[in-house]
Each structure stands twice: as structure tokens, then as C-alpha cells.
Amino acid sequence: MILDLFGTLVLAPTSSERSVAAAQLAWAMRVPMTVAETALSGSWQARHDGRLRSGTAVATHLIERCSASATCTHEIEAVLARLAHHRLQADGTLLQALNDLRQGGIRLAVLSDASPDIAEAWDRSELASHFDAVVFSCRAGAVKPDRRLFQAVLRELGAEADRTLYCGDGGGDELAGAERAGMRALRVARRGGPTGLAFGEVPWPGRTVPAVEILPSLLDGWGER
Structure with missing residues (x-):
């Protein structure tokens, strides 16, 4: 099976959970929530089809889409890991x-x-x-x-x-x-x-x-x- x-x-x-995730990413990148939300939804294909091969690559991709500082890469990775752990409950x-x-x-x-x-x-x-x-x-x-x-x-x-x-x-x-x-x-x-x-x-x-x-x-x- x-x-x-x-x-x-x-x-x-859900839409509300997506918004919560975007808010956490926005805070970590120091960008407006709307910017993070657009980057998150617009990156679905790249995050799922194999173009991005690691959590680090996803963090870098989101940072680039949001024009944020690369210094927050590890912080974004931590947010992604925490969200992933929660979603797999x-x-x-x-x-x-x-x-x-x-x-x-x-x-x-x-x-x-x-x-x-x-x-x-x-x-x-x-x-x-x-x-x-x-x-x-x-x-x-x-x-x-x-x-x-x-x-x-x-x-x-x-x-x-x-x-x-x-x-x-x-x-x-x-x-x-x-x-x-x-x-x-x-x-x-x-x-x-x-x-x-x-x-x-x-x-x-x-x-x-x-x-x-x-x-x-x-x-x-x-x-x-």
C-alpha cells in the first residue's frame, strides 16, 4: 500500500497556517510579511520538483526572492526545520x-x-x-x-x-x-x-x-x- x-x-x-509560517519567515528575514508570503507561495514548484536539494538551498532561495541578507540563512533553516517537525505530527x-x-x-x-x-x-x-x-x-x-x-x-x-x-x-x-x-x-x-x-x-x-x-x-x- x-x-x-x-x-x-x-x-x-491551511491558509492560516501558511500565514503563520510566512510571519515567522518574515521576522527571521526582517522583511514585510507580504514579501515573505509571496516568496513562499511563489516558490512551491522549485521547493518540490527537485531544483532545491536541501533545507539550506530552500533558505537561500527564499532569502534571494525576498532580497534579504544572507546572514540570516541559519535562522531561516531553523524556522523551516521547526515548521517541518510540526507538520509531521x-x-x-x-x-x-x-x-x-x-x-x-x-x-x-x-x-x-x-x-x-x-x-x-x-x-x-x-x-x-x-x-x-x-x-x-x-x-x-x-x-x-x-x-x-x-x-x-x-x-x-x-x-x-x-x-x-x-x-x-x-x-x-x-x-x-x-x-x-x-x-x-x-x-x-x-x-x-x-x-x-x-x-x-x-x-x-x-x-x-x-x-x-x-x-x-x-x-x-x-x-x-
């Missing part, structure tokens, strides 16, 4: 569901559009030990629904596409992308509700479940049929 990260395993970011019920899936013999992987600061924080998160493989867009050099991402995570997981279920909230047209790669796809209602931000979402005609937490019982039911 392959799972999306934001909006599926952890809360999707997972509910206990979610962690238990992942544990139940693995105890049931299911191999698990994460496939996520993510920036380098998230990738660098991953190994220290509560989630990391529950997964057999992880592919982040910033390291793979593409964003969803690029077929290369789905092929990469299948390789990392050591799985055949036709024996793999992909689960996500639908951002980045990921569900159709998974199906084009030969997998079955299941939509999970966006964690955190409809106010969560998603990029490239399209309508999904297939099945939707309310949360990752029901997947263990759902798969048990499929196995009985």
Missing part, C-alpha cells in the same frame, strides 16, 4: 492503524510532494518507523502526477503495480496518476477537512473513505470476499 502524506496521514496545511489513532496494517502483513510506502525541509525532518518523525519505503518529490525530481514518481515508489517498495493500492486525498491528480501507473486507487477524505490546501486536485469518481484509520478493517473485509 502506498499513501500520500499531507491531507492523508497528517493534516493538510501524527494522531495516535493514525499510528495505530499503520501498526495494524503492518501486523496484517501489508508493506507500506509514502509518496509525497514535499520540500527538502520535510524530507530532512522525516527520519526524526513518529511516522518514519511505520513505513518500508518513502519517496519525496524533491528527491525524485518530479511532482505528482508524473509517472516517474509512482514507478520510483514501486521500486522502493519492491511491489508490482497491479498488487498495490494507492490512497490519498486527491491533490496533484494523484489518484488518476496512480491508476495510470497500473495501481488501484482509493480516495481518503482530506485530513483536517475541506479548509486544507491542495494543489492540482480534480474530481474523483471512485470510492472515498473517511480516514486512513478504517483501512485495516476495510482490507480485512476485502480479504473475506
Whole structure:
């Protein structure tokens, strides 16, 4: 099973959270919040598609976009690391569901559009030990629904596409992308509700479940049929 990260395993970011992040970055760079907010939103593609390979590179990129001083690079890195750690916090019920899936013999992987600061924080998160493989867009050099991402995570997981279920909230047209790669796809209602931000979402005609937490019982039911 392959799972999306934001909006599926952890809360999707909201506009208010984006503003809080921008405010922290603005304070660290000594620039107006509107400048930091514009730089943050305008750098999404570069932060996620592999052009920026580290948290340091992200900090440098934001500093350049904001015309801030390079002397604040380490401070920006610290802000990014702190925000990443916060964003990777997972509910206990979610962690238990992942544990139940693995105890049931299911191999698990994460496939996520993510920036380098998230990738660098991953190994220290509560989630990391529950997964057999992880592919982040910033390291793979593409964003969803690029077929290369789905092929990469299948390789990392050591799985055949036709024996793999992909689960996500639908951002980045990921569900159709998974199906084009030969997998079955299941939509999970966006964690955190409809106010969560998603990029490239399209309508999904297939099945939707309310949360990752029901997947263990759902798969048990499929196995009985």
C-alpha cells in the first residue's frame, strides 16, 4: 500500500497556517510579511520538483526572492526545520492503524510532494518507523502526477503495480496518476477537512473513505470476499 502524506496521514496545511509560517519567515528575514508570503507561495514548484536539494538551498532561495541578507540563512533553516517537525505530527489513532496494517502483513510506502525541509525532518518523525519505503518529490525530481514518481515508489517498495493500492486525498491528480501507473486507487477524505490546501486536485469518481484509520478493517473485509 502506498499513501500520500499531507491531507492523508497528517493534516493538510491551511491558509492560516501558511500565514503563520510566512510571519515567522518574515521576522527571521526582517522583511514585510507580504514579501515573505509571496516568496513562499511563489516558490512551491522549485521547493518540490527537485531544483532545491536541501533545507539550506530552500533558505537561500527564499532569502534571494525576498532580497534579504544572507546572514540570516541559519535562522531561516531553523524556522523551516521547526515548521517541518510540526507538520509531521501524527494522531495516535493514525499510528495505530499503520501498526495494524503492518501486523496484517501489508508493506507500506509514502509518496509525497514535499520540500527538502520535510524530507530532512522525516527520519526524526513518529511516522518514519511505520513505513518500508518513502519517496519525496524533491528527491525524485518530479511532482505528482508524473509517472516517474509512482514507478520510483514501486521500486522502493519492491511491489508490482497491479498488487498495490494507492490512497490519498486527491491533490496533484494523484489518484488518476496512480491508476495510470497500473495501481488501484482509493480516495481518503482530506485530513483536517475541506479548509486544507491542495494543489492540482480534480474530481474523483471512485470510492472515498473517511480516514486512513478504517483501512485495516476495510482490507480485512476485502480479504473475506
